[in-house]
Each structure stands twice: as C-alpha cells, then as structure tokens.
Amino acid sequence: MQLVGKVVVVTGGGNGIGAAMARRFTDEGPAAVVVADIDGDAAAAVADEIGGRSVTVDVADEAQVQELVASTLRDHGRIDLFCANAGVGAFGGIEVPDEAWQRSWDVNVMAHVYAARALLPDWLERDEGYLLHTASAAGLLTNIGAAPYSVSKHAVVGLAEWLSMTHGGGGVRFSCLCPMGVRTNMVAGGKDVAAGAVVINQGLIEPEDCAEAAVDGLATERFLILPHPEVAEFVLRKATDHDRWLAGMRRLQATIEGGLS
Numbered sequence: 001m002q003l004v005g006k007v008v009v010v011t012g013g014g015n016g017i018g019a020a021m022a023r024r025f026t027d028e029g030p031a032a033v034v035v036a037d038i039d040g041d042a043a044a045a046v047a048d049e050i051g052g053r054s055v056t057v058d059v060a061d062e063a064q065v066q067e068l069v070a071s072t073l074r075d076h077g078r079i080d081l082f083c084a085n086a087g088v089g090a091f092g093g094i095e096v097p098d099e100a101w102q103r104s105w106d107v108n109v110m111a112h113v114y115a116a117r118a119l120l121p122d123w124l125e126r127d128e129g130y131l132l133h134t135a136s137a138a139g140l141l142t143n144i145g146a147a148p149y150s151v152s153k154h155a156v157v158g159l160a161e162w163l164s165m166t167h168g169g170g171g172v173r174f175s176c177l178c179p180m181g182v183r184t185n186m187v188a189g190g191k192d193v194a195a196g197a198v199v200i201n202q203g204l205i206e207p208e209d210c211a212e213a214a215v216d217g218l219a220t221e222r223f224l225i226l227p228h229p230e231v232a233e234f235v236l237r238k239a240t241d242h243d244r245w246l247a248g249m250r251r252l253q254a255t256i257e258g259g260l261s
Contacts (some may be wrong), residue, residue, distance in 0.1 A: 010035055105152055
C-alpha cells in the first residue's frame, strides 16, 4: 500500500509507536490521518502537529471503536488503513491480578476483534482496505517476566493470521507489526526488573524506527513486519527445535535474575 491520498486511522496514536506512525504516515501525503487515543489531550497534540483529526477512544469498549469507525466514514467517506496499535503492558507471571490479565486481553486482543468487526463489512463490499495489527516479538517468541503481555500478544498474532487466511485473498490485506524493544512509555514504565532487562538486552530502537519499518512493510504488503530483523532468525530457531529454544530461554532468564540479585 502506498499511503498517498489514503485515509488512515491510528489507535494509541497519542504517544510511542502510534504517534511515530501518525507523523511518518503524514510524510507520505495521505488524505487524512485520524489519531485516536484514550488520552484525548495526547491525541489532540499529535493531530494538531500533523494537521490531522483526534478522537478520544478506549479501544477496549466496542461501542467506542464502532463510533471511531463510523465518525471517520462520516467525515472522510472511507478508511483505507486502520492501525490497531493501542496496547498495554502487564509484567509479572501467573500471580498478576485477574484485573490486569483482563485489561491485557481487552486492549491487546479484543480491541483488534472490535476493529475487524467494524471495518470488514465495508471493506469486503469494496474489496479493499488494510488492517495493521501492532503485536510484538513477544507474540512470536514470548517475553521473560511478562506473562499477560506475552499471552495476549500471541493471541493477536493468531487473530491476524486467521483474518488474513479468511479474508485476505482479495483486496483486503492484513499485516502484523512485531518489534522487540522500542523506547516507549510502556518500556519505561515497566515494573518488572527482569522483563525490563530482557527488553534492554534485545536492543532498544526508537519509535521512529518502528514507524519506518511499518511504512516499508505496508509498501511491500508483508504480513510480518519485523523492525528487528533478527526476530525472523529467532523464530526459525524456535520452530526448528522448540525444546532447545526453551532451554536457552531458561538459561537467559537465570542469567538475568543472577545479574540482578
């Protein structure tokens, strides 16, 4: 997809990867960029900067996602690219409270379901449209010290694959953005030291690097967009010998925990 002349919606667009994508997409000459975020002030600031429109939305509420899509259609007539980018982190293991598990599920998974429900009727009728899911390398590999995050990101990768298999044979397309460590508020606000150490060990990139990878991946319409190219090799190693990969991850976890003790 070339973004010139396109109508684009970015959720979680008030900061981090979403804000970087909104800014970078604007460089491509779209017809409109709609910046959506639960933090309305942050969304408005980015929208004002790029000459876009802002919407305050909690993507975990299906009615609000439906209205985001409906209002964009009313204002701009169509949606060409919808970036389901909003996400939350929850560090820790199975002891994490149910409320945090549920919030991870609602934002990191169900928000993507709600977006697809709202978008697909129009897209399938027109035989065009592009849904970009922001997942994570944690959805392909699993992140030490972050069970709710890893599980929910695996789920959204699975959802994106299912959507592509089911609806991706014509003009409707799907991609899954899977970075490792990106210097965002989510990483900076991580409460789990071991999980944070893993992210830093992976090598942090800037949100702008992730946005550049997204533009490149959309242009070539790749399903997996990997801002950290080494993720492809890690996935291959995992698939080739899962037991060896798990043993290596256990050693990595022990090394990190030993270094922090």
